[in-house]
Amino acid sequence: MPHLLEIKGLSKSFTIHHLGKHMQAVQNLDLSLDEGEFIGIVGKSGSGKSTILKSIYRTYFPERGAIMYRSEKFGTVDLAQLSEREVHYLRKHEIGYVSQFLNAMPRTTARELVEQSVIEMGKSQDEAQQAAIEALSHFELDPELWDSYPTTFSGGQKLRLNIACAIVKKPRLLLLDEPTASLDDASKWKVREVIERLKADGTTLIGIFHDLEFMDGLCDKVYDLLQQKSPTSISGGMNDRDAFNSVGVQSPG
Numbered sequence: 001m002p003h004l005l006e007i008k009g010l011s012k013s014f015t016i017h018h019l020g021k022h023m024q025a026v027q028n029l030d031l032s033l034d035e036g037e038f039i040g041i042v043g044k045s046g047s048g049k050s051t052i053l054k055s056i057y058r059t060y061f062p063e064r065g066a067i068m069y070r071s072e073k074f075g076t077v078d079l080a081q082l083s084e085r086e087v088h089y090l091r092k093h094e095i096g097y098v099s100q101f102l103n104a105m106p107r108t109t110a111r112e113l114v115e116q117s118v119i120e121m122g123k124s125q126d127e128a129q130q131a132a133i134e135a136l137s138h139f140e141l142d143p144e145l146w147d148s149y150p151t152t153f154s155g156g157q158k159l160r161l162n163i164a165c166a167i168v169k170k171p172r173l174l175l176l177d178e179p180t181a182s183l184d185d186a187s188k189w190k191v192r193e194v195i196e197r198l199k200a201d202g203t204t205l206i207g208i209f210h211d212l213e214f215m216d217g218l219c220d221k222v223y224d225l226l227q228q229k230s231p232t233s234i235s236g237g238m239n240d241r242d243a244f245n246s247v248g249v250q251s252p253g
């Protein structure tokens with residue numbers, strides 16, 4: 001069985017025109033992921049972790065390299081080359097992205113936000129209602145909050161809602177971009193339970209977490225960007241669990 005995701009030679013840089021600076025965020029990166037696996041990405045602040053996830057989700061257009069994804073709908077495709085329309089389809093149906101930031105919409109309750117995620121997949125209002133109830137219960141968002149506006153939620157509550165919105169689509173691949181960054185310890189460990197549940201359900205995951213202790217025992221593999229040679233370039237290598245333990249004493253951020 002081919003990998004679910006295989007990144008080959010990915011490079012991405014940014015030009016900040018008003019500062020006259022060119023920033024090499026990711027350079028010649030290789031990474032692969034099998035179905036049901038959870039890969040953690042660690043590295044210093046600015047080492048390109050988010051850029052990798054955003055390139056997979058195609059928030060950023062990769063500059064060089066291929067991001068081969070085995071889609072249920074399209075077969076194996078290069079996310080770096082795919083049309084906007086197909087990318088849009090994959091975001092709706094196959095690939096989810098969760099960060100610490102909530103995509104709140106004005107005058108939209110938590111329940112409606114989750115329902116909209118289902119409706120945009122082409123499902124009926126009834127199906128969306130049912131799926132929203134299941135997702136919000138599954139991720140233990142207090143039912144008293146379901147009909148409230150999420151802008152008033154705590155960091156942990158927003159995250160639960162974010163995850164519910166992503167998970168309700170049953171994505172094959174879920175990208176977690178530092179979702180626990182603003183959470184206290186208790187909320188973090190609740191998120192860990194959620195991730196363990198997703199893993200048990202067979203979701204394939206790539207996650208960025210600053211807290212190495214949080215990742216320990218959770219990820220199948222860790223992709224280590226700590227060995228970068230200069231602040232503007234990375235060239236990473238894959239570690240297995242033992243190698244992860246050996247980098248566990250260093251702080252990535």
Ligand SMILES: Nc1ncnc2c1ncn2[C@@H]1O[C@H](COP(=O)(O)OP(=O)(O)OP(=O)(O)O)[C@@H](O)[C@H]1O
Pocket residue numbers: 014015016023024025043044045046047048049050051052253
């Ligand atoms: N949209 C952008 N425009 C300009 N520069 C960017 C953009 N996105 C990322 N960069 C630059 O690319 C480099 C890598 O950024 P990225 O956010 O991927 O790092 P990171 O490892 O996720 O950092 P952190 O741990 O601090 O979130 C940084 O130098 C950043 O300033």
